[in-house]
Amino acid sequence: MWTSILDVAKMNPFGTPFVTAKCQGQNELTQALVKNRHIAAASVDSGDSCEFGSNKYFMLCGLGGILSCGITHTMVTPLDLVKCRIQVNPAKYKSVFNGFKVTVAEDGTRGLVKGWAPTFFGYSIQGMFKFGLYEVFKVYYSALAGEEMAYEYRTSLYLVSSASAEFFADIGLAPLEASKFYIQYKIQLFFCSSTLFLLILTFASSCPILHMLSKFKLHQDLPIH
Numbered sequence: 001m002w003t004s005i006l007d008v009a010k011m012n013p014f015g016t017p018f019v020t021a022k023c024q025g026q027n028e029l030t031q032a033l034v035k036n037r038h039i040a041a042a043s044v045d046s047g048d049s050c051e052f053g054s055n056k057y058f059m060l061c062g063l064g065g066i067l068s069c070g071i072t073h074t075m076v077t078p079l080d081l082v083k084c085r086i087q088v089n090p091a092k093y094k095s096v097f098n099g100f101k102v103t104v105a106e107d108g109t110r111g112l113v114k115g116w117a118p119t120f121f122g123y124s125i126q127g128m129f130k131f132g133l134y135e136v137f138k139v140y141y142s143a144l145a146g147e148e149m150a151y152e153y154r155t156s157l158y159l160v161s162s163a164s165a166e167f168f169a170d171i172g173l174a175p176l177e178a179s180k181f182y183i184q185y186k187i188q189l190f191f192c193s194s195t196l197f198l199l200i201l202t203f204a205s206s207c208p209i210l211h212m213l214s215k216f217k218l219h220q221d222l223p224i225h
Contacts, residue, residue, distance in 0.1 A: 053139050062132030069127025074120040078112035081184050088185065115180035122176030126169040133165035 050056040073080075082099035085092075093099035103111050138161040142150035150157055 058132050058135055061135045062128040065127030065129070065131030066124040067127075069130070070120050070124030073123040074116055077114075077116045077119050080119070081112060081114060084181075084184060115183040118176040118179040118183065122173045122180065125172040125176070129169035129172050130165050133168055134161055137161035137164045 050060065078100070079096075082093065082096055082103060085103070086094075086096070086099050093102055100112070107114070138158065141157050141161055145153070145157065
């Protein structure tokens with residue numbers, strides 16, 4: 001085991017600029033497409049991956065968005081709460097530390113996590129659309145532009161795909177972001193105390209997006225080969 005660790009440490013490309021990392025099977029599996037440059041691709045078992053552009057691929061991208069956005073935004077809910085209260089009422093919440101102190105004194109420790117539920121569900125929906133639809137639009141716009149144009153203007157294509165995905169992602173986020181505001185600032189509106197109602201509202205606002213995707217038939221209609 002120690003020998004393997006030592007070999008890996010020796011091949012570390014960040015140790016010195018004069019050492020080239022050696023990949024497994026570099027001599028047999030690489031092809032010199034560019035002079036003095038070696039390109040290799042790792043092979044995986046058929047059951048460990050999915051086809052690029054398939055429905056499973058887009059679903060996994062959406063799942064990655066849920067995990068990366070929903071969890072991280074929920075973890076910083078206390079800081080977000082204090083930050084927003086400082087912006088709304090700077091006379092009462094004079095600084096970050098004072099904001100934490102006043103919030104704990106008035107609402108207790110549980111008061112620091114007010115609005116965690118709409119934050120988690122809202123940013124999970126946003127992350128799902130942001131990551132998932134980005135890949136959808138990237139493949140779709142590439143198919144519309146053609147292989148040559150898509151490669152030549154790939155940076156612009158990525159920007160347009162990202163903007164398109166963010167448009168729908170923010171639509172899914174907006175209702176729950178509003179509910180978080182009402183919960184954190186104690187605005188007593190008849191519909192704001194029910195997270196279930198807001199989830200239904202968000203789902204309803206997302207229905208046109210889901211309907212569009214259901215008719216899109218991603219894996220069958222897109223020329224991704």
